Each structure stands twice: as C-alpha cells, then as structure tokens.
Amino acid sequence: MRTNLNKPRTGLRSWLLVTGLAFLGGTLLSAKELNVYTHRHYKADEEINALFTERTGIKVNVVSAEADQLIERLKSEGANSPADLLVTVDAGRLQRAKEAGLLKPLKSEVLEQRVPAALRDSGGHWYAYALRARVILYAQDRVKPGEISNYEDLADPKWRGRLLIRSSGNAYNQSLLASLIAADGEEKAEAWAKGVVANLARPPQGGDRDQIKGVASGLADVCVSNTYYLGMLLNSKDPAEQAAAKKVTVLFPNQSGRGTHANIAGAGLTVHAKNAENAKAYLEFLTTPEVQKLIANGTYEFPVNRDLSLSETHKAWGEFKLDEVTFPQIGRYQEQAVRLFDKAGWK
Ligand SMILES: [Fe+2]
Structure with missing residues (x-):
C-alpha cells in the first residue's frame, strides 16, 4: 500500500x-x-x-x-x-x-x-x-563483466590511473577499510590502501556521485560508491546526471566470498x-x-x-549477498582504518 x-x-x-491536543496542558x-x-x-x-x-x-x-x-x-x-x-x-x-x-x-x-x-x-x-551497499561501478564500454569482482582487485596494478574513490575522511571509506582489516588482516589491508592510492586517476575529491560522473566522463574506468547515490543520479531531474548514471554498471563485490560491504x-x-x-x-x-x-x-x-519487493531501481541492480562476516567488527577497526589511510597517503 x-x-x-x-x-x-x-x-x-x-x-x-x-x-484533543489543542485542549491538553x-x-x-x-x-x-x-x-x-x-x-x-x-x-x-x-x-x-x-x-x-x-x-x-x-x-x-x-x-x-x-x-x-x-x-x-x-x-x-x-x-x-x-x-x-x-x-x-x-x-x-x-x-x-x-x-x-x-x-x-x-x-x-x-x-x-x-x-x-x-x-x-x-x-x-x-x-x-x-x-546502502558500497559497490564497485565500471564503465560499460571500457570494462568487461568479470574483469573485476572483489574489493581486493581495486589494488591490482592493472587499474593504474583508472580508479576513482573519495577521501579517507569519509565514514563510508573508513568502514570499508575496517571491513578489509577484519577480513584480510592489517598487513594486507595496508597494502590494499597503498595499491588503491597508486591506482587513482586523480587525488580524492568530491562525493560518491562525483566518482560516478568521473567514470561516465572517461576520467577513470572504475569507481566505488554507495548504491543509493547511483539511484539518485538515475532518478535525477537533470538529464545529464541520468545519462552519466546509465554509462556505469553496478558490481556487487566479493559475491563468491564474504559478500558485499x-x-x-x-x-x-x-x-x-x-x-x-x-x-x-x-x-x-x-x-x-x-x-x-x-x-x-x-x-x-x-x-x-x-x-x-524491491523498487524498479533496486531490481535493475539485482540481488546481492551481504557481508555479515565483518559487519559486527567494523566499529572495532575504524580507528585502525584511519591510521592505515594516513600511512598509505590516502588524502
Ligand atoms: Fe551519504
């Protein structure tokens, strides 16, 4: 209803x-x-x-x-x-x-x-x-399905100069890195953060929607964003935002493992x-x-x-497996995540 x-x-x-309210003291x-x-x-x-x-x-x-x-x-x-x-x-x-x-x-x-x-x-x-799922989005015309499937892949040198993600001061990224610390350990998480920084197409700037627009405009080929920002762009009154959103494909990471953060x-x-x-x-x-x-x-x-039942926007993205494994540990590792971001030089 x-x-x-x-x-x-x-x-x-x-x-x-x-x-009744009007008469009450x-x-x-x-x-x-x-x-x-x-x-x-x-x-x-x-x-x-x-x-x-x-x-x-x-x-x-x-x-x-x-x-x-x-x-x-x-x-x-x-x-x-x-x-x-x-x-x-x-x-x-x-x-x-x-x-x-x-x-x-x-x-x-x-x-x-x-x-x-x-x-x-x-x-x-x-x-x-x-x-709000934190997903990978890729340019439909430059990345083939299956070329990337996990958060860990974002640090792969094949994405050098092709990746966009917002700043480390953002809580969404802190929680994402906390989930990687919980899943892979501190050492691997630090190496991941360094690998991501090395792959960036530009120093972190703007919000999640700006990363999506960056991929749509050809500045980069993959980015990280919460799903709902893509939903906002897809349903925007601005035709340019709608067009940008239609150029990217949603990938729910780590579906054959712990699930998507x-x-x-x-x-x-x-x-x-x-x-x-x-x-x-x-x-x-x-x-x-x-x-x-x-x-x-x-x-x-x-x-x-x-x-x-999901909305039409959600249905188009499809079902996904949620990472319930690291979820309860995110609070515990969040401060550590902030330190790792600093060590990695993630602005
Ligand atoms: Fe937000």
Whole structure:
C-alpha cells in the first residue's frame, strides 16, 4: 500500500487528535515528543517524520550534524541531553557510541522480528533500518563483466590511473577499510590502501556521485560508491546526471566470498532518553513495510526487511549477498582504518 504524504489530515481520528491536543496542558504535550540527533539529511526523512507525527501525534524534533559531532555533544551534555535517539549512517559510529556508554538497550519483539540479527546489536543498543551497499561501478564500454569482482582487485596494478574513490575522511571509506582489516588482516589491508592510492586517476575529491560522473566522463574506468547515490543520479531531474548514471554498471563485490560491504542507516536509544516509548514507536514505524518502501523509493537505500519487493531501481541492480562476516567488527577497526589511510597517503 502506498501512502500519499500530501494527503490532507481528514477523518474523525485525526480530528480528535488535533482537537484533543489543542485542549491538553503543556505537561502531556511535552511527552508527545521525540528528540532525534541525526547524521541524515534527506527530504524523504522529513516526509516520513511528518507521517509519523500525523499517525501518532508525536512531534519529531531533529538536530542534524556529523555523527562524530553528535557523539561528542551527547558526551558533553550527559544527563542533561535532550536526545532520545542517535541516528547515524554507518554501523561503526553506533558501535562506538555503544562502547562509550551513550546508548541503552531498547527491547522490541517487533524490531527483533523485522531487523535481521546481523543488522542489529544483540543487546538492542541499536538497530539498522536501511542499507546502502558500497559497490564497485565500471564503465560499460571500457570494462568487461568479470574483469573485476572483489574489493581486493581495486589494488591490482592493472587499474593504474583508472580508479576513482573519495577521501579517507569519509565514514563510508573508513568502514570499508575496517571491513578489509577484519577480513584480510592489517598487513594486507595496508597494502590494499597503498595499491588503491597508486591506482587513482586523480587525488580524492568530491562525493560518491562525483566518482560516478568521473567514470561516465572517461576520467577513470572504475569507481566505488554507495548504491543509493547511483539511484539518485538515475532518478535525477537533470538529464545529464541520468545519462552519466546509465554509462556505469553496478558490481556487487566479493559475491563468491564474504559478500558485499554495506553501510547501514541505524538508530540507538540514548542512555538518558526521556521519551523511550516514543523512540521505540518511531523505530518500529520506520521498519513497517509501508515506511520501508517509502525509504527505498525516497533515498534508494535497501530496506532491511529483505522480504519486501524491491523498487524498479533496486531490481535493475539485482540481488546481492551481504557481508555479515565483518559487519559486527567494523566499529572495532575504524580507528585502525584511519591510521592505515594516513600511512598509505590516502588524502
Ligand atoms: Fe551519504
């Protein structure tokens, strides 16, 4: 079932909700709130939050910043923090927030049922609600299928001067290298980072979409990007962006081994959350089939509920095996990854 987000608020239930709220005192109104600290910045999220408020009467207050800044803010605010939920776009930050004692368990049978075990903390400290696969993309006219199949291949000298990937300061790359440390060990991961730097067609610059555009324009032949950025280009209003996206083929790496590395969008209940029940209701709402589809069609992320039918964009990319092997270790190796990037001279 699709929901029209622009549908006016009509019907007896909504009317009662609005009228009821209008007559309630400030105490109860303040309990109808949820404070979210988030690294996400998408229009689709605003529409989903508005839908949640429409359905529950719970107002969603959002503070947006980089995950590291939000984590520092939670630490300095301590018990005075207004935050109920921390939302990040990578598992490493959530794992680190948990280790820093900033999150507390949220128990929900609904979430346990809807979110695969590999994509949530076993103690309920955080849950993923969307997935973004970090894939290799190649120029259809210059690279043959089968010429590259694993992340490890990106360091092969055959790609010298033919590769694009963004900077090492980016969390997606830090998590990717953390997954390589977990899978191949530190020594091989360092050699890989050096090999990738040696293969770059230009020093790292721009975001994932700029790497895709670089391959489309002939600057390089292969690049690394999260799938959802390709989805955004394919569905862009700009015909030039659509044309660029159509020149590249998605390759899900390491399919005959551990699987493709994915980032998550996920959330954890903060240790001093004052609106824990609202936070639980919100996360359960995000994982409903209805909202999972809105996310998939709004940001082109994969739903965590893999039983759902995929959007046309996702169907064209095909199914893939997710790397569940290294996923739980990403937080542990992220700082090491940053050090290896420095040693490798990856800007
Ligand atoms: Fe992003």
